[in-house]
Amino acid sequence: MASRRSWRIPALILSLVATVFLAASVPASAEGRGPSDDSRASVSLDAASSAIPTVAQPLVTDSANARSVLQGSGRKAVATAVATSGCGGCSGTATTLQTVSVQPGGAAIADNVATAWSSCASCSSSAISVQIVTGPSVSTVQVNNRSLALNAGCSACTTTAVALQFVVVGGTQRELTATTKSIIQQIEHDLGVKLTSPAAQKAAASMGPSARREAAQHDADDAAARAKSAISSDLRPAQVGVRVEVQAG
Numbered sequence: 001m002a003s004r005r006s007w008r009i010p011a012l013i014l015s016l017v018a019t020v021f022l023a024a025s026v027p028a029s030a031e032g033r034g035p036s037d038d039s040r041a042s043v044s045l046d047a048a049s050s051a052i053p054t055v056a057q058p059l060v061t062d063s064a065n066a067r068s069v070l071q072g073s074g075r076k077a078v079a080t081a082v083a084t085s086g087c088g089g090c091s092g093t094a095t096t097l098q099t100v101s102v103q104p105g106g107a108a109i110a111d112n113v114a115t116a117w118s119s120c121a122s123c124s125s126s127a128i129s130v131q132i133v134t135g136p137s138v139s140t141v142q143v144n145n146r147s148l149a150l151n152a153g154c155s156a157c158t159t160t161a162v163a164l165q166f167v168v169v170g171g172t173q174r175e176l177t178a179t180t181k182s183i184i185q186q187i188e189h190d191l192g193v194k195l196t197s198p199a200a201q202k203a204a205a206s207m208g209p210s211a212r213r214e215a216a217q218h219d220a221d222d223a224a225a226r227a228k229s230a231i232s233s234d235l236r237p238a239q240v241g242v243r244v245e246v247q248a249g
Contacts, residue, residue, distance in 0.1 A: 045076070045100075051083040051092035051125075058090045064097070065185070070110075071103035078111045081129035085157070088121040093196050095128045095188055099176060102135035107142055114147040114161040118249065121155040122205075126195045127162070130188050132176065132231065134168040143167055149247035158204040158212065159249035160195050162220045166231055170238030180234040184227050191223040204248075213248035220246045 047066035053059060068077040079098035085091065102108045112131035118124065127147075135141045147161035176184075194200055195216060204212050224244050232240055 046078045047098040048080045049094040049096045051094040053090035053092045055087045061093045063095045066098050068100045070108040071105050076109040079129050079131040080113045081127040083116045083125040083127040085118045085120050085123040085125040090123045093126045097130045100133045102141045109142045111144045112163050112165045114163040116149045116159045116161040118154050118157045118159040119152040124158045124201050126160045130164045132166045145243040147245040147247045149249040151249035156205045158201050160216050161247045163245040164224050165243040167241040168237045180230050183230045187223050187226050194219045216248045217246045220244050
């Protein structure tokens, strides 16, 4: 009679296998600190705010504040702010602030998007997204910055989307101080107030789309200049590139 051979797996090997399996199945840190992180978390790092008012909740504000660290070629960080109003008298304001530190090791990608949409009467939608990207050189980061504002079937409504992106090259340090981040958040808040206050909405409603965009552009340019000054004073970089995209409906 043929005998059955018994196989015994040492407990140490079983422990190692279990450890590897668990490590592969647990998501990585949201900050994407390096190549040891799970690729699902580090390849695409998002910061997003979304404001969608309703009849039951006609006034909605949402904000997001995130820090991302990108290391290695092809890593991507995305900042988005989306505001949508679809009810009469409603107001939605979304603001996002993302700081992205690009480490040496290949080109990374940073996208910044603000989108606002309104389809209602006497309502408003405002989206503001601010992304600050720091890196050792321009060649280490590919940036995209865009905004979209759309009115559909609107009556006396205002819609504004502002995307501000700062690309900081070189400098005495890689991270903004907490004080500077607080200053930039206040600048972003002030811009939101300028775009969404009752007085601003009343004035904007009496303007045509071109005039509304011009007014929003002026406020956005002022906010960008103030933020650039704060960044430059803090990091003392070799260069600060500023991109301002404004759309108004």
